[in-house]
Amino acid sequence: MSERSTCTCATALLCLLLIGGTSAAAASTPLPHDAQQGQLIAATTAPGSIVHLGEREVRVGADGHFVFGIERDAPPELTITIRRTNGKTEQHRIAVVQRDYRIERVDGLPQHTVTPDPELAKRIAEEQARVAAARKRDDDRNDYLSGFVRPAQGRISGVYGSQRIDNGVPKSPHYGLDIAVPTGTPVKAPANGVVSFVATNLVLTGGTVLIDHGRGLTSSFLHLSRVDVNVGDRVKQGEVFAAAGATGRASGPHVHWGFNWFDVRLDPALLPGR
Structure with missing residues (x-):
């Protein structure tokens, strides 16, 4: 036993x-x-x-x-x-x-990001495929063992798992923790890691950064107004690597912190802290 x-x-x-x-x-x-x-x-x-x-x-x-x-x-x-x-x-x-997930209604989003035309929908699919490919990284590192810190401090404006109604249109669940902060607020690495993806103008997520913590674990940060790192950079827990914003499909400035085990989306609020 x-x-x-x-x-x-x-x-x-x-x-x-x-x-x-x-x-x-x-x-x-x-x-x-x-x-x-x-x-x-x-x-x-x-x-x-x-x-x-x-x-x-x-x-x-x-x-x-x-x-x-x-x-x-x-x-x-x-x-x-x-x-x-x-x-x-x-x-x-x-x-x-088993958890009960709330319904969250978000209005004021750019309508073209909620109901994209065929050409834009194709671009969105291609961009999301690039992000998904970055999440396949599988390094034999234990950066996650030190625990995690919040990338910013502020009001929690969105939670993991909630069913989103965007501009009145039912969409996919929200996979992340949203922290409402002013544009330009420093965003800190929640744990040590290696930057595995950087983009500044994705349709849905705007400024986007992925930090790989080893063994398929990645933190994703969306809607950033500024990005200060490049793919391959090593970041330390607490290090500022970007600034919060409202780029992409966002109704206001905030830090969106997502967390994955490869393709499995997890709840950052359940991660152990230091």
């Missing part, structure tokens, strides 16, 4: 990061009994083990660290399968806390 973390759901990730950061060589794999939709899970196992989340293989680092994310609409239970180098296989079941 495998060891389990005794952390509560609200503090599970921080506890796992602390455990994982000091026990990379341990054979046990601390995993929570439960977690929320949109939550990041981090743990360790014996180096060389093979880990699957359902049918999806999860990369295990040379130090035994691994991470995965629970998507917005994940079912009530997930199964993690771990096959160790000695051939032994273990299964861990995580009960997924």
